[in-house]
Amino acid sequence: xxxxxxxxxxxxxxxxxxxxxxxxxxxxxxxxxxxxxxxxxxxxxxxxxxxxxxxxxxxxxxxxxxxxxxxxxxxxxxxxxxxxxxxxxxxxxxxxxxxxxxxxxxxxxxxxxxxxxxxxxxxxxxxxxxxxxxxxxxxxxxxxxxxxxxxxx
Numbered sequence: 001x002x003x004x005x006x007x008x009x010x011x012x013x014x015x016x017x018x019x020x021x022x023x024x025x026x027x028x029x030x031x032x033x034x035x036x037x038x039x040x041x042x043x044x045x046x047x048x049x050x051x052x053x054x055x056x057x058x059x060x061x062x063x064x065x066x067x068x069x070x071x072x073x074x075x076x077x078x079x080x081x082x083x084x085x086x087x088x089x090x091x092x093x094x095x096x097x098x099x100x101x102x103x104x105x106x107x108x109x110x111x112x113x114x115x116x117x118x119x120x121x122x123x124x125x126x127x128x129x130x131x132x133x134x135x136x137x138x139x140x141x142x143x144x145x146x147x148x149x150x151x152x153x
Contacts, residue, residue, distance in 0.1 A: 009038055010123040010132055013082025020046035020061065021084055021093050021127065027051060028058075032093035032127065033085035035061035037069055037112075040077040045069045061085075062105035066112055078112040080120055086127025096129035106141040113137050114146040115153065 013036045021034030026049055033049040047065030051058040062083060069075055086095030101109065101122065113120045122140060125132035138144070147153055 007134065009080055009121070010082065010134065013038055013044065013080060013123055014084055014125045014132055016044045016046055017061070017082045017084040017125070018093075018127065020048045020065075021086075022048075024048040024061070024088070024093070025050045026088060028053070028055065030088045031085060032088045033061040033083065033099065034093075035065040036082045037065050037078050038080040038082075039069070039074055040079055045072070045074070060102060060105045062101050063108050066108050069112065075112050076116040078109075078116055078120060079118060080123065081109060082123040082125070084125045084127055093127035096126040096131060098124040098126055098131060098133045100124050100133075100135075100140065103141075106137065107144070107146075109137055110141055110144045110146045114144075114148050117153075 016036035017034035021032040024032035026032050028051050035047045037045045045065055045068050047061045049061045085099035086093040120137040122135045123132050
């Protein structure tokens with residue numbers, strides 16, 4: 001496996017994110033999100049959103065996946081991320097419009113990107129369908145503040 005994500009990684013990451021979204025706990029927004037991180041060895045770490053009755057305590061899928069990678073001691077190994085989302089009906093996410101990470105998630109992903117010395121590929125898709133967008137994290141979060149600004153790297 002290389003240190004950079006290729007476009008061929010997108011379908012696999014999007015599929016893993018869709019699978020993760022099935023476990024979303026989103027009773028308040030009814031919007032399920034799944035995220036899948038590609039690691040340097042080709043393995044995938046996933047996460048889904050987890051809402052809380054105290055809304056501010058809710059966790060986004062990308063944050064859950066990044067924290068999970070960190071808990072496994074692999075924060076610096078993140079190469080790319082696939083993200084999907086859509087409104088839920090009967091516990092199943094629907095919709096074909098690609099979603100993008102929120103500002104908080106862009107910042108959390110930037111932590112892994114800077115520590116790993118990479119500009120992460122970010123593949124964005126809807127809950128259904130084949131359409132996806134490809135971005136670099138630096139495009140989604142230009143002039144990012146991160147560990148390097150604090151002398152950590």
